[in-house]
Structure formats: C-alpha cells, structure tokens
Amino acid sequence: MISPFTYQLATSIKYGSGHASKIGEALRLICDEKKIVMIGDPGVINIGITDTVTASLKRHGFTISLFSDLSGEASAKSIDAAADLIRTARPAAVIGLGGGTALDVAKFAAALAPVKQRAEHYALAANQLPRRNAKLILVPTTAGTGAEVTRTAVFTNAEHRKVWAWGEELASDLVIIDPQLTLSLPGPLTAATALDAMVHAIEACTHKNSNPIVRSFGLHAIRLVAQNLGQALDKPRDVDVRGKLLVAATLAGMALDGAGAGIAHSIGHALGSVASIHHGRAVALALDAVFSENLNAAVEIHADIALALGVRHGGEPQVVLAEKGAQAYRDFIKRSGIEASLKPNGLSEDVLDRLVEVALSEENKPMCHNNCYQASEADIHRFFQRLLSR
Numbered sequence: 001m002i003s004p005f006t007y008q009l010a011t012s013i014k015y016g017s018g019h020a021s022k023i024g025e026a027l028r029l030i031c032d033e034k035k036i037v038m039i040g041d042p043g044v045i046n047i048g049i050t051d052t053v054t055a056s057l058k059r060h061g062f063t064i065s066l067f068s069d070l071s072g073e074a075s076a077k078s079i080d081a082a083a084d085l086i087r088t089a090r091p092a093a094v095i096g097l098g099g100g101t102a103l104d105v106a107k108f109a110a111a112l113a114p115v116k117q118r119a120e121h122y123a124l125a126a127n128q129l130p131r132r133n134a135k136l137i138l139v140p141t142t143a144g145t146g147a148e149v150t151r152t153a154v155f156t157n158a159e160h161r162k163v164w165a166w167g168e169e170l171a172s173d174l175v176i177i178d179p180q181l182t183l184s185l186p187g188p189l190t191a192a193t194a195l196d197a198m199v200h201a202i203e204a205c206t207h208k209n210s211n212p213i214v215r216s217f218g219l220h221a222i223r224l225v226a227q228n229l230g231q232a233l234d235k236p237r238d239v240d241v242r243g244k245l246l247v248a249a250t251l252a253g254m255a256l257d258g259a260g261a262g263i264a265h266s267i268g269h270a271l272g273s274v275a276s277i278h279h280g281r282a283v284a285l286a287l288d289a290v291f292s293e294n295l296n297a298a299v300e301i302h303a304d305i306a307l308a309l310g311v312r313h314g315g316e317p318q319v320v321l322a323e324k325g326a327q328a329y330r331d332f333i334k335r336s337g338i339e340a341s342l343k344p345n346g347l348s349e350d351v352l353d354r355l356v357e358v359a360l361s362e363e364n365k366p367m368c369h370n371n372c373y374q375a376s377e378a379d380i381h382r383f384f385q386r387l388l389s390r
Contacts, residue, residue, distance in 0.1 A: 005211035007258050010171040011149055015247065017239050020139055020178040021052050023095075024060030030135055030173065033092035034062045037134075039082055039106035041070045041098035044141055049181055053097060053139065065089045067109075073162070073272070073279070074104040074155040076119040082109035083119070086134065093135035096172075099193070100145030100154075100279075103138050108153040110136050111169040120157050122165045124363055129167035138172045141181045143245035144193025144280055146200055146253015148175040162269045163363045177250060179243035187233050190245075191336040194232070196280030197249040198225045198332075199287050202305055203262040204255035206298050206372040211258065215301065218255035222308040224248035230335060262371035263290055266364035267383060270355045275345045281338045288330055289386045290373065295322040297373035302326075341390045348388060355384045 014026065027036070036057055040050045045068055054064050067082045082105050086094060094113075096106025108119060115130045122129055138148040147153075151170045157163050185193075201221035204214050228244045235241065267290070268283035295302035296319075303318040306325025309332065313321060333340065347355075358364065359380050368375055375383070 002212060005213070007211065007213045010168070011175055012173065013149070013175045013177065013250065015177040015243070017178060017180050017243065019176050020049075020181055021056050023053050023137070023139070023176060024056035024058070024062060026174065026176065027057065027062065027093055027135075027137065028060045031092040035089055035091040036062045036064045036093055036095060037067065037086050037089050037091040038064050038095045038097060039067050039070075039102050039109065041102040042068050044098045044102070047184055049141060050097060053095070065091070070098075070101055070105060072101070072276070074101045074108070074153065076155055076157050079105050079108045079112065079119040079153075079155055082106070083112035086110060086113035091134050093137055096136070096138045097141065099140070099142040100147045103140060103145065103147040104153040104155060106138065107136060107147070107170045107172065108155065108165055110134055111167065119155065119165070122167075123157060123163040125166045129165065129169040132169045135174070136172045137174045137176065139176045139178070139181070140246065140249070142185060142189065142193045143182055143242070143249040144196040146197060146249050146256060148172060148177075149250055149253040150257040152257070156273075160273065161358075161361070161363060162273050175250070177243075177246050179239045179246055182242045182246060183237050183239065185236070187236065188337065190232055190236065191229065191338055192278050192280035192284075193249070194225050194229045194245055194280075195284035195333065195336060195338065197245070197252040198222055199264055199280075199283040200252040200256045200261070201225070201248075202287060203264055204252070204259040205305060206294060206301050207259040207262055208370045208372065209259045210301070214255045214258040215304070217251045217258070219304060219308045221248045221252035221255060222305060224251070226309050226332060233337070260370055261367045262294075263368050263373070263375055266359045266367040267380070267387075269364050270358035271342070271347075273358050274351055274355055275342070275347050277342070277345055284333055284338065285340060285342075285387060286383070288333060289383045290375070291326040291329060293373040293375070293379070294371070295319075295326055342387055349385070352381065352384055352388065356380050359384075
C-alpha cells in the first residue's frame with residue numbers, strides 16, 4: 001500500500017540548447033525592473049560562459065553586477081559577501097550561473113539580502129529564512145548537484161564544518177538548462193558530477209521518506225546517467241548526451257528534494273570536511289562502501305535500481321538482482337575513471353576516529369537516521385575502514 005505523501009513543485013524549468021543566450025527575453029517576462037546581480041564562479045567567467053548570458057541581458061536593457069568571489073565549495077563568508085552586494089544593489093533578480101557552489105551561494109544570498117543576519121544564523125534550519133525580495137534564476141553549468149531545483153543550500157561554516165540551510169525561500173523561480181554550457185566541462189569533473197547525480201537519485205529512492213514520485217524521478221535519473229556518462233567522456237562535445245546528463249542531474253535533484261540524502265552523504269561530507277575530497281567522488285565511493293547493507297535492508301527498490309543501472313532481469317530472485325546491481329554500480333564507478341583509493345589524499349586510519357565523529361555530527365546525523373539501513377556507530381567505523389583499506 002502506498003503511504004500518504006506530499007510532493008511540491010515550485011520551480012519553472014526551461015530546457016534547450018542555446019537557451020542561456022536567450023535569458024534576457026525570459027527575464028523580461030518576469031522582471032519589472034532592470035537591475036540584475038549575477039553570481040558566477042571564476043571558471044565559468046574564464047571560459048566565456050558569463051559573456052553569453054550578460055550579452056543577452058544587455059540586449060534587453062538589463063544592468064548587471066557580478067559577484068565571483070567563490071572558491072571550492074560554498075562558504076558562509078562568500079554567501080554573506082554576496083548578500084551584502086544584493087542588499088546594496090536591490091536587483092529585480094539574482095542569477096546563479098555555474099556549478100553547485102555558485103547556485104547555492106546565489107540561492108542563500110538572495111534569501112539573506114532582505115535582512116542583516118549572517119548565513120550561520122540559519123545553519124541547520126535553526127531559524128526560518130526571511131522572505132526573498134528578488135526573483136531567483138539558476139543556470140547550472142555542471143550535470144551533478146541538482147541544486148537548481150532543491151530547497152537546500154550546503155555551505156562550510158567558520159569552523160570548516162559542512163552544514164546546510166533549508167527553506168521554501170531557496171526554491172528558484174526559473175531554471176534554465178542549456179547543454180551548450182557543459183560542452184567544455186573536463187572529463188574528470190564530468191564523471192564526478194554525474195556520479196553525484198547518481199548517488200542523489202539512489203539515496204532518494206531508498207530513503208525512509210521516499211515515495212512513488214521521488215522514485216519515478218530517481219530511477220530515470222539513474223538510467224540516464226548509466227546510459228550517457230561513458231558517451232559524454234568519449235564524445236564531450238555531443239550536445240544530446242550532455243543534455244541527457246543535465247536532465248538526469250535535475251531529476252535527481254527533484255528526487256533528493258522530495259525525500260533527502262542518506263548515509264553516503266554523511267560519510268561523503270566527512271571525507272570532504274576532513275580531506276577536501278570532491279563531493280561527487282566522496283559520495284560515490286561512500287555509497288559503494290555501504291551498498292550491501294543498504295540493499296539487504298530494502299531489497300525491492302534495490303532490484304529496481306539494478307534494472308535502471310542496466311542489469312538484465314533473468315528471472316532470478318529480487319535479492320540476487322539487487323546484488324547484481326551492487327556490482328553494476330561498482331563497475332560503473334571504475335569505468336568513470338575516478339580514483340577509488342583515498343591514500344593519494346593523505347587519508348589513513350590515523351584519522352578514522354575523526355571521520356566517524358564528523359559523519360555522526362549534528363549536521364550529518366539526520367542523513368544516517370533516514371537511511372534505509374540503520375547504521376550504528378560501529379557500522380560507520382566499519383564503512384570508513386572499507387574506504388581507507390582500498
């Protein structure tokens with residue numbers, strides 16, 4: 001029997017090759033005034049993607065203030081600085097252009113701008129976010145985080161802990177998905193971000209709060225990543241393949257927003273906090289380390305995930321099909337080319353206790369609690385040992 005559930009859609013999504021070059025026309029329909037603040041990461045600026053967007057805006061009479069003081073992952077410091085700019089400029093709209101960092105900074109800064117509170121005041125949903133004044137438009141340039149369609153912003157605080165904010169005010173008004181913007185994404189980053197999307201989808205499908213809509217989004221996202229990542233790595237200028245990965249990331253983000261993340265994210269956040277390991281790689285390896293326990297706790301959905309990963313159903317019991325899915329996922333990680341060993345990152349059992357502590361911290365514990373397999377502290381310790389032994 002299907003349990004009662006609620007799924008909310010709050011964002012308009014426009015998909016199409018070349019849509020970013022028409023953003024001015026889209027904003028003209030939803031903005032009465034002509035001031036824009038754009039949050040763009042330096043990499044996007046350096047390769048000229050920002051120029052495409054600003055040219056369209058200027059053709060329609062918009063003036064743009066650009067914020068690009070971003071490095072690595074979103075931080076409270078960068079969010080506060082961007083909010084200060086928005087507060088001063090009073091724009092009609094805030095545009096986030098880039099990967100997950102730029103999108104999360106744009107979302108959170110736009111929400112903070114009406115008040116003078118700092119980002120950390122809202123960490124872990126300790127306080128309700130203020131009502132946002134400006135329209136929020138998000139334009140992803142990587143196919144990974146799905147931040148364009150979530151009501152969460154992940155950031156590091158002053159203590160270098162990875163925390164999060166949540167609220168309806170972080171939902172964007174318009175998302176523009178343009179595969180042309182991802183054609184120059186390097187292979188390793190293409191792989192890591194696509195794996196991030198796949199983990200989002202798998203964890204949302206297996207989450208304690210999952211539902212049929214979440215699973216419909218998530219399973220198709222898994223299918224699209226499984227079918228298209230290899231082609232994107234082989235033919236990086238293939239617009240159709242890039243588009244399918246972008247749609248996969250957005251679907252995975254919608255699934256994640258409707259359910260939540262699981263234990264792979266608590267482990268991945270610990271790896272990111274302690275050793276600055278790229279988020280996509282961290283959560284992909286983490287999920288591999290916990291896959292067997294997860295599938296035994298939720299066999300039916302893991303059998304469906306196996307099919308989405310491309311495993312052929314030969315009439316075997318669901319648990320056998322689910323186990324084949326675990327192997328298919330492990331093989332997929334290998335084919336992606338990401339480094340499986342954490343030793344090159346300087347991680348060893350010397351930091352094992354610290355990793356466990358971070359994974360079970362206040363900001364990460366809810367992800368452990370909502371995982372399909374209820375892991376003990378001893379389990380978390382064992383999962384990290386698996387990762388560090390590779």
